[in-house]
Amino acid sequence: MSEPDTESDVLARKLFSGPIAFLKSAPQLKFLPEAGVPEVAFAGRSNVGKSSLLNKLANRTGLARTSNTPGRTQELNFFDVGEPLRFRLVDMPGYGFAKAPKEVVRKWRHLINDYLRGRQALKRALVLVDSRHGLKDVDREVMKMLDEAAVNYNLVLTKADKVKASELEAVERSTANEARTHSAAHPDIIVTSSETGLGIDRLRVAVIEAAL
Numbered sequence: 488m489s490e491p492d493t494e495s496d497v498l499a500r501k502l503f504s505g506p507i508a509f510l511k512s513a514p515q516l517k518f519l520p521e522a523g524v525p526e527v528a529f530a531g532r533s534n535v536g537k538s539s540l541l542n543k544l545a546n547r548t549g550l551a552r553t554s555n556t557p558g559r560t561q562e563l564n565f566f567d568v569g570e571p572l573r574f575r576l577v578d579m580p581g582y583g584f585a586k587a588p589k590e591v592v593r594k595w596r597h598l599i600n601d602y603l604r605g606r607q608a609l610k611r612a613l614v615l616v617d618s619r620h621g622l623k624d625v626d627r628e629v630m631k632m633l634d635e636a637a638v639n640y641n642l643v644l645t646k647a648d649k650v651k652a653s654e655l656e657a658v659e660r661s662t663a664n665e666a667r668t669h670s671a672a673h674p675d676i677i678v679t680s681s682e683t684g685l686g687i688d689r690l691r692v693a694v695i696e697a698a699l
């Protein structure tokens with residue numbers, strides 16, 4: 488038997504099937520929208536599946552642009568959820584993309600770090616980690632920065648459809664073990680696939696509970 492719906496489940500269903508609209512792209516901090524509502528941001532290495540997961544969460548294709556080639560998202564992209572506006576989702580460029588020109592990597596890193604550290608409206612970050620690779624040092628650096636800035640975050644495993652169940656279990660366990668050593672990390676790991684929809688309901692509830 489399934490568990491009864493909580494208030495968050497009902498609200499999540501309502502908000503994520505209602506109006507969600509692209510607001511603006513910010514290539515630099517000075518172009519950020521006014522910080523009037525709570526924000527939840529998608530962070531993670533290039534190509535980990537940030538834009539795909541945002542689309543899946545919002546239950547629509549093509550809201551955020553995705554690509555096979557790492558480095559697709561190059562600015563902070565803001566999406567308004569709810570009518571009237573309830574909160575914003577923020578798609579970010581990837582970090583740790585070694586193949587991009589050094590200057591570009593530096594620019595993105597500053598943009599991401601400054602936003603994550605300094606944004607009052609930011610209620611939670613989602614730190615996405617590819618199920619095939621697990622946590623990398625560059626993820627640990629971002630996690631440490633979020634700990635120091637006291638910004639709560641969820642570690643979210645992506646592309647779960649790409650690994651065997653036994654591998655998935657192992658990567659979930661090791662990620663959870665590391666989460667426990669980080670003060671701002673939520674202890675539960677959310678395992679997702681934008682391909683199959685695994686974990687999307689759970690992620691919606693986590694976003695709602697963080698934002699509202």
Ligand code: GTP
Binds near residue numbers: 647
């Ligand atoms: P950048 O914007 O470049 O940092 O990348 P991103 O993190 O936004 O990744 P994006 O969503 O563009 O996805 C990268 C590639 O991974 C695309 O080819 C997606 O189709 C694929 N992808 C994303 N999520 C999944 C998933 O859950 N399963 C599978 N099999 N492929 C996925």
Ligand code: MG
Binds near residue numbers: 537553559580
């Ligand atoms: Mg992207």
